Structures are given as C-alpha cells and as structure tokens.
Amino acid sequence: MAEGSRIAVIGAGIVGTSCAYFLLRDGHRVTLVDPREPGTGTSFGNAGVISRGSVAPVLTPGLLRSVPALLADRTSPLAIRWRYLPRLLPWLVRLALNARPARVETLARAIAALTERCDEAHDVVIQECGLGGLVRSGGWLKVARTKQTLLAATATDRSFWDRFGRRYEILDGAGVHALEPALAPDLEAGLLLPENRFVVDPCAYVQGIARGFLERGGALLGAEAQGFAFQDSRIVAVGTTAGRLPVDAVVLAAGAFSKKLAALGGLRIPLDAERGYHAMLPHPSATLRRPVYSCDHGFVLAPMANGIRITGGVELASPWAPPDDRRIRRLVPLAQKLLPGLSGAIVSTWQGCRPTVPDSLPVIGPCPGTPNLFLAFGHQHIGLTLGPLTGRLIAELVAGRTPPFDLSPYAPARFARA
Template sequence: MGGGQRIVVIGAGIVGTSCAFFLQRDGHRVTLVDPREPGTGTSFGNAGVISRGSVAPVVTPGLLRELPALLADPTSPLAIRWAYLPRLLPWLLRLALNARPARVEALAASIAALTERCDRAHDLVIQECGLGELVRTGGWLWVARSRATLLEASATNRRLWDRFGRRYEFLDAAGLRDLEPALAPDLVAGLLIGENRWVLDPCRYVQGIARGFFERGGRWLRAEAQGFAFEGPRIAAVATSAGLLPTDGVVLAAGAFSKRLAGVGGVSVPLDAERGYHVMLPHPATSLRRPVYSCEHGFVLAPLEGGLRLTGGVELASPWAAPDFRRIRRLVPLAQRLLPGLSGEILSEWQGCRPTLPDSLPVIGASPTTPNLWLAFGHQHIGLTLGPLTGRLIADLVAGRDPGFDLSPYRADRDWV
C-alpha cells in the first residue's frame, strides 16, 4: 500500500496509538477510533516497565507444577473465577501445552526477537514526541529474603537471559542497600536487570504519543468500532457507534477486546484476558528508586509520579466481570514489610485486562483472509514494552517495507501449540 491512504486504527492503547503514530508518520491519513481517551484501557494501569529483559513466555514448566498451590493461596499471584472455567478451558489447555520445555525454548526466541528491538522504537517516540521527562533508567530489581529463594525464582529467566544475551547482576545485602536504602533489612539478595527502563506514568506516555500523532495531522473519533462493511474481500468502511467510516485499510488493536472484530474480519484467534490490578500508595519519605519485584510474593512496586504502584498477579475471569479488589488489597501489608516506611493508605484502585494468546506471542501481521486488515494485539505482560515496536512493524507491513526480521511467528494463522 502506498502512502496517503485512509487508515482506521481501532483501539487507542499503547499498541493502537503507536500504530497510528507510525502510520501517520509514513504519510497516511489515519483515524484513531476508541470510545475512551487514549491510554485509559489496560495501558493506563501497568507497572510502567520497558522491559528489554522480558524473554520468558507467560507459563513455564515450573509455574505449571506450582499451579495447585497457587490457586489454593489467597495471597498468591494467581486467581481464577471458577464460573469462567468452562469458557476458558480450551485456552488454558493450549497454555499448558505451550509450557512444554521445547515449546518454551522456541517461544522465548520469538519473544526475545521482539524485546531486543523494543528500545529503538521507544527512543524514536520519546525523541519525536518529547517524552524524555517521563522515562527513567536504572533497571528493575528482583529482591528476596534469601539467596536460595532468589535463585529459585529467577532460574528460568536467568537461563533465558544467558541464552539471549540479556545482562543482569547479583547483589548481596550491602549492594541492595546501596541501590535501595528504603528496603527492609531482611531482604538480603537481589538481582538487577540494569537495561530495563520505566515510565513515570504509562497513561501520560500513551497520551504523549497520541499528541505526536495529532500534531502530524492524525484524526480522532470517539466511538466504538462495531463491524466492517466489505466490498468483495476488502473492508470498505468501519461501522462505528458514530456512523460508517470509509477507509482503505484497518488496523485492529483493541487489546483484550480484539477477538470479536477479528472474527468479523474472518480471523479466528484464541485470545483471552489475564486480568490485573493495581493500587496506588503514597510515596514514603524515602521511596524506591526503581521498580522492585518481590520473589516471595510475586508483586511489583513501581515508583511512579502519582505514588508507588503496587501491581500483582493474574486473575482468570471474563474481561467483562466486575473487579474484585480483595486480593490486591491483601498485598498491601506484604508491600509494607518490603518497604517499612510505606503507609497502608490506598490512594486509588484499578483493574485491567492483559490480552494474552496461549503461546504468549502477540499477533502482529496482515490478516490471512482480508487483504486490507492488519492485526496488532495479544501483548500479554509486555504491551508497554512492545507497543512502539509493534507500531513500527505494522507501518512497515502496510508500506510493504522489509521489517528487518522474520515476522512469521506472530502470524494470526499460526499453530497455537
């Protein structure tokens, strides 16, 4: 497709907004469609980590073995709403099959191929949208109360970091204290993934990219995309709650809610949601200097501009189910043990839906059935990390440019196990 085409991007999260930005940059006439403000879906509430270090799939053999214990423990990072199980079962079975060791190795290579390219795409949007003040360097830190716990919790990741050339360093109690003086003294073992960065406000980051898109002439339609009008095999218009939007091409980037419209476009994808929560806590007098992951309890405490963001765990339930904040609230006392200066006051609570395919890979590519439909969803736990890169790749595909590496692992018509 040459430049100057009309393109509708559905979904204004980090992924859709990045697609809109890169497509507009290529000279297309892009309309971003969402019933909500940019960055206020799942991209609002993440921990903010730009994680070049992420290489492991969502489920690994170790996690599978721990499953019964995790489901029995009310403070564990995994919960399931049993009423949703019958609908979820096919997705769960595929997820489990993808945890076989040989599969994990292959999937990790495809995740690593994306995360090793994430920083250049972020640097471009940071520079062109003037977002430098929102981004921090300094890595992210895993902490534990014993070296044995740290080694066990990080074993799969360390093996994959070694394989894919991601750098990390071990820290003893004194090293931890140097980096993070506010941590509790019983934390004696740490591991720093120094290349990771983080953003001080993930929502403002997306809105900054949206601003860059609008400044280049991009258009905004506050509406829900409801279906497509076809002319032969091609989409001629997007049916929205605000009327028909004629178009030459469509990018579907509606996060965890992409499955139905993908189906209307002729693509069947086993997409489901890993729901996640956060609470915002006031910064203590001495706060954290970087995001910290607790190996004992599986939560993250991230120092953002509105306070410390405590995120933890996965809830398997319908994306439309009402939030249940009890589990995330139970983590607050555990966070206070990690950071003794922390008060138990909760400033705000939030719930969102990670879009996850059973092989942990996103779909990034052209529709196998509809010539002018491109798909960009399923970024699971690393959508902030991969959003700008996905935008760059979709723009390459629309332009017919070589993206520079093999995108076949991310096709929508791949084998899911």
C-alpha cells in the same frame, strides 16, 4: 498500501496509538478510533517497565507445576473465578501445551527477538513526542529474603538471559541497599536487570504519543468500532457508533477486546484476558528509585509520578466481569514490610485486562483472507514494552516493505479461519 491511504486504527492503547503514530509518519491519513480517551484501557495501569529483559513465555514448566499451590493461597499471584472455567478451558489447555520444554524454547526465542528491539522504537516516540521526562533508566530489581529464594525464583529467567544475551547482576543485601536504601533491612539478595527502563506514568506516555499524532495531523474518533463493510474480500468501511468510516485499510489493536472484530475479519483467535490489578499508595518520605519485584510474594512496587503502585498477579476471569480488588488490598501489608516507610492508606485501585493468546506471542500482521486488515494485539504482560515496536512493524507491513527481521512467528496465519 500507497502513501496517503485512509487507515483506521481501532483501539487507542499503547499498541494502537503507536501504530497510528508510525503510520502517520509514513504519510498515511490515519484515524484512531476508540470510545475512551487514549491510554485509559489496560495501558493505564501497568507497572511501567520497558522490559528488554522479558524473554520467558507466560507459562513455563516450573510455573505449570506450581499452579495448584498458587490457586490454594489467597495472597498468591494467581486467582481464578471458577464460574469462568468452562469458557476458559480450551484456552488453558492450549496454554499448558505451550509449556512443554521444546515449545517454551521456541517461544522464548520469538519473544527475545521482539524485546531486544524494543528500545529503539521507544526512543523514536520519546524523542519525537517529547516524552523524556516520563522515562527513567536504572533497571529493575528483584529482591528476596534469602539467596536461595532469589535463585529459585529467577532460575528459568536466568537461563534465558544467559542464552539470549540479557545482562543481569546478582547482589547481596549490601548491594540491594546501596541501590534502594529505603527497602527492608532483612533482604539478603537481589538481582538487577540494568538495561530495563521504566515509565513513571504509563497513561501520560500513551497520551503523549497521541498528542504527537494529533499535532502531526492525525484524527481521533471517539466511537466504538462495531463491524466492517466489505467489497470482495477487502474492508471498505468501519461501522462505528459515530457512523460509517470509509477506509483503505484497518489496524485492529483493541487489546483484550479484539476477538470479535478479528472474527468479523475472518479469523478465530484464542484470545483471552489475564486480568491484573494495581493499588496506589502515597510515596513514603524515603522512596524507591526503580521498580522492585518481591520474589517472596510475587508483586511489584513501582515508583510512579504520583505514588507507589503495587501490581502483581493474574486473575483468570471474563474480561467483562466486575473487578474484585480484595487480593491486591491483601498485598498492602506485605508491601509495607518490604518498604517500611510505606503508609497503608490506599488512594485508589484499578483493574485491567492483559490480552493473551496461548502461545504468548503477540498477533502482528495481515489477516488471512482480508488483506487490508492488519492485526496488532495479544501483547500479554509486555504490551508497554512492545507497543512502539509493534507500531513500527505494522507500518512496515502496511507499506509493503520487507520487515527488519522474520515476523512469521507472530503472523495471524497461525490461527484458524472463522
């Protein structure tokens, strides 16, 4: 695509906003299309971890074995709305098939190839958009009441980290409290991933990239994309609730809501939502310095600019189903035990949809049969981590440059034509 092309990016989450930014940087005329303000979808409410340490796919053999026990426990990190099961079953079967050991190894290698490159792309937007004030280093910490629990909970990840070169340190109780003095005194073990960074306001981070995009001449269209107009096999316009937008190319980055538009572009993608929740609580007087994951209960306490954010768990349900925040509320007393100064006064709760395909790999690349439609979604639990890198890769593909590494594992061509 020649410089100066008209490109519509559909979806202003961390992924779409990053794509728009890097495309604009390449000299294209870019319109970011979303009925909502940038960063107010799933990218609003995540735990803020820029997770170079993420390597494992969504489902591993050990996790698969523990699914029945997790579903039976009301405070466990996994819930399902059974009415949605018939619709979800084909996705679940494919997810389970991807949890075979040999397959997990292949998928982990492909995820590692992305996460090991995530920081450089973040640094571009941090520097160019002036976002340094929102990002902290200091790693992220997993803690447990016993060393046995810590080692069991991190065994799969540690085997990946050893093989894919991610640094980690195992700590005793004193080591945990030296890093996080406010945590409960009875914690006996911890594991620090020192290379991870975190964002203290993920929505402000996306809005900062959007601001950089607008200041450099990008356009924002507050509308929903509804369809495409084709000439031969190419898209010539996007149909939106605000009218027809003529284009030379389109990037589809609508997160968990990308499936219908991808099908209009000619590809049937098994995309579904791993829904997640957070609850916000005021900071205690002695607070956390970095995100902390409880291996005992499977939740994260993330120190955000405006309070402590409890996140954790996956709810399998339709992306359009109304939120049910009872499970995240049940975690508050457990969070208070982990961080004793924490008040139980919930300020707000929130629900979002992690966009996940059964092989855990994001969908990045041109849509077969529609060469000027580029797909950029399916970033599951690591969309904040991979958003800027995805933007950079999409810009390479749109320009026809050779990408810096093999992108075939993420190619949309791995799915069937609609």
